[in-house]
Amino acid sequence: MTDDLPNPALLPAGLADLLPPEAEREAALVEAMMAVFAAHGYERVKPPLLEFEDSLLAGSGAAVAEQTFRLMDPVSQRMMGLRADTTPQVARIAATRLAQDQRPLRLCYAGQVLRVRGTQLAPSRQLPQAGVELIGGAAPAADAEVALVAVEALAAVGVADVSLDVTLPTLVPALMEAAGVAPPLRQALARALDRKDSADVTSIAQREGGVLAALPALMAATGPADGALAALEAAELPPTARAIAENAASVLAAIRGLAPALRITLDPVEFRGFRYHTGVAFTLYGPGMSGELARGGRYLSQNDEPATGMSLYPDAVLRAAPVAAPRPRLFVPLGADGARFRAQGFATVAALAPEDTPLRLRCTHELKDGAAVPIAAKD
Amino acid sequence: MTDDLPNPALLPAGLADLLPPEAEREAALVEAMMAVFAAHGYERVKPPLLEFEDSLLAGSGAAVAEQTFRLMDPVSQRMMGLRADTTPQVARIAATRLAQDQRPLRLCYAGQVLRVRGTQLAPSRQLPQAGVELIGGAAPAADAEVALVAVEALAAVGVADVSLDVTLPTLVPALMEAAGVAPPLRQALARALDRKDSADVTSIAQREGGVLAALPALMAATGPADGALAALEAAELPPTARAIAENAASVLAAIRGLAPALRITLDPVEFRGFRYHTGVAFTLYGPGMSGELARGGRYLSQNDEPATGMSLYPDAVLRAAPVAAPRPRLFVPLGADGARFRAQGFATVAALAPEDTPLRLRCTHELKDGAAVPIAAKD
Incomplete structure (x- = not known):
């Protein structure tokens, strides 16, 4: 590599790689939170990352219009936006493809959103989101439900002792x-x-x-x-x-x-800070200094349907959640079979060549007389 | 809504919403396949959706250059690309942030890729991918491992009886x-x-x-x-x-x-069809007419490191995988508590207002004398 080439490690500001073990932890957190949503009857939808600007920025989407990346669709010759928030997409789905479904609709989602610029406090331009939307119900019990489902989702990933901050924008x-x-x-x-x-x-x-x-x-x-x-x-x-x-x-x-x-x-x-909310608005804070973990509250969905929802921030939850013990890694010598140990929760790491040693493969355990035994730290 | 506004249901060609229950099924498939990868020692990375064009299109990324959406980064004033493939990003991570890690590196990933144009056979422009990369190992056993880990991942989601097609490009x-x-x-x-x-x-x-x-x-x-x-x-x-x-x-x-x-x-x-492969190349086909479920094979990663990998296509796997029984939905009357039933695998759907009936909330079960009993179909 010569000096006049840009450093390939350099990513655009606010965009980052999540490495091991954080990437796996974040994915596990998201799915554990989604399991709580599903257990309360929230059904998952997955809108595309790109859609036409005019539908993406309608309704509550207007609040993130200036934060939305735009690009030209060469197929339709129309402008598309890269979503900066998922709530407007869920509102679109509720008002169109699920228009005939009985209300209230309980929907949930998990995915990435992208922002044109980060802020000093929140420099990331790609953010994971996981949330619930309850559309077509105006009862105070609906607001209570979404707030408490979010609290339960945080508890499910080990973030207890949160506090709920209510505002009336x-x-x-x-x-x-x-x-x-x-x-x-x-x-x-x-x-x-x-x-x-x-x-x-x-x-x-x-x-x-x-x-x-x-x-x-x-x-x-x-x-x-x-x-x-x-x-x-x-x-x-x-x-x-x-x-x-x-x-x-x-x-x-x-x-x-x-x-x-x-x-x-x-x-x-x-x-x-609550630009499209029409009733109570919620912020969930983690214990200590761990900051905002979720936001939400009541708003009007498309066609002026009453709606309420919560959006959790898995990147913030990742920082607030306890770190689980890393998965033990069992060295499997050339030609041996690790299936039995995978069933026990080991990651089995197979030697593929004579130079593949337990140390090189960062293994914590090795096979001795058919059993997985910890490798002494000094080796 | 008036007639001169575009129909908000209309998404750009090749971009679609995944609705219930498919969105949840796809996410569950992906995590089940990722769990197989992790059990074989593949550690998850999560590169960003956007990065500078020159690093995204380096190496094997050149193969998808013309399929990559570009946009200007207003912060750096440089061109960024929206990834059309994840392998080049994993290669970048291996060559930069994980350059000092011992080889072989076993990495895995799951996420979305976007393409400028679909094809007649594959019209989607947003595709999920989940895959493994084994970087820094040249042994034939490495190629065998990635192929078989992919086969095991498919079996884990109920797609057995696959066939492995090997080519020598x-x-x-x-x-x-x-x-x-x-x-x-x-x-x-x-x-x-x-x-x-x-x-x-x-x-x-x-x-x-x-x-x-x-x-x-x-x-x-x-x-x-x-x-x-x-x-x-x-x-x-x-x-x-x-x-x-x-x-x-x-x-x-x-x-x-x-x-x-x-x-x-x-x-x-x-x-x-294998544009950057340097050794054996693999395609995994599902049973019957279910088509290509995964592709991969040997290639050169950044800095000419020998590498091999497999990329699975969760959208195709979703079509090939058996459909699990839908989660039973238990109606929880106003003021009652469903926690006990969530622990048993029910989705509990709470009434929030007097008009919320089991029928409206599409429930399969209701509470009778403290037990969940199926609702008769005719009601």
Whole structure:
């Protein structure tokens, strides 16, 4: 290799190889989570990685339009997009090929999505996703189900002790709408809420009064769900905001009923980052500093069907999940047969030439008198 | 929806949704085959779907260059390709990130590949692939291993009774080279061999004589491996072709030693369709008319490392594999808990609202006195 050739190890920024043993761990995690989805009646669909831009970016797909790679289809001469999110594709399937199926539809998916640019916090441009969508059901119990199925999927791969963060992305817009807030103030208020600047929020709320007066107390109540719900209950809210608060209370009661021990926080005034959600929105955090493991919530699917769903991030789950003991590797000498040991959970690694030694083949075990015995570390 | 909008169900030609239950079946097949690979010591890697064109199309990647979608990376301003084959990416990983690992390396992968155009026989432009690569081993036993691991993977998903078709894509070129055949005749001979036109091949062989005289007998011997090997053994071959024949005999002996009952055919004069293979090449056919399930064989990996591998086609395997009984679906009334039944293998489908009936939720079973009982078909 000469210096003027590009280094073949160099991949585009944000695109990476997953190597052993992580690639196998990630695949195993995904299938274990999908098994939980299937056990709750979610049926798997597999939309293609590429489809026409106009169907890919319809509905909730608009939220990722600027993050979507486009390319020309030489067959149809039309623009195609490489999916940046799977939810819009599942919405398309529900509205077209499964239009005649009874509701609610429970669908699940696992696959890769690609993004034009990474962010500083999330530099990856290829991300695995595994998720559930419940389409055609408006009940608070549906939101509770998708949140808890995600929690159970995480528990199935060893990530217990998660916390569920609930936000109501339509509440603040409903308050501003009811208060008739003009655009410049709307932006100032949005910024203050986004920065969690309580002094600024309080000063705006006191100056404007009316329905905005509720904001400082709601902001202060952010935290454990019970306290935040009590603050919502006590606040003076216009009818649209009251309906949102009551729906949140119903969803949280349904979750509590099924998972009394789950740690739940509620941030009533957070509204950024959920661009197409129309009701409660969820984020699942792993224990410690392991970060966001899943996101979801209520939205409108195609043809304005009520829908709710959760998308899990297997790359983040991989970092949060415990590492299983590596598979033991049994050296099988030239001409010997390892079938019996594969049935016991060994990877059998066959010598194919005289130079293939247990050390070269990174084996942990070798055959002695027909038994698999560990190889001493010093050899 | 108005008539002047494109039909959102319309996907680009060759791109399709996999729906329930096929999407789950395909995923289960892939993971079952990957488990066989892992049990033989093949470690999973997951290269990205996109990488720089120049590394993606290096080596064996050149064979799929014209089938590779390209797009501009806005970050690096360099061209990227959407992979049309996974083998070149595994070769890159072996030559770069795993360059220091002892040989042979056993790696496996599963994922999607995309093609610019489908063919009449294979219209799909997105294809799943799952395969093994054994890099850095030149022994005939390595070729035998990859072929038999693929056979075992197919058996693991219920596709038994496969047949292994062996070809020697370098044999005819070696004979033509040794005979000093001029380009026009080379093309005529290639065409005649490709059409299996024995009259034409015989007439050329008789006219030219020399090393080409062996061709009619080799062509006639195509069929069960033993007969074809005997014809190769009996033929008068120049040294390069003799070495190819002897290697084939060694590989087939190694396969026979491990799988005496496997049906093997050998076509010594077939040489099309394997564009980067340097030794024996394999095609696995399913029983009946189920077609090609896998392809592979010996090639040179990056830095001219000897390598061999097999790529299985999960979409074809899905058509050939037996269909398992569908998962029973148990209706769980509002407020009841299905956990016990999920542990027994049921999909539990929860009612979320009063209108959710067993019929609407397509359930096969309902709870009666705490037991899951089948729902009578007429209801």
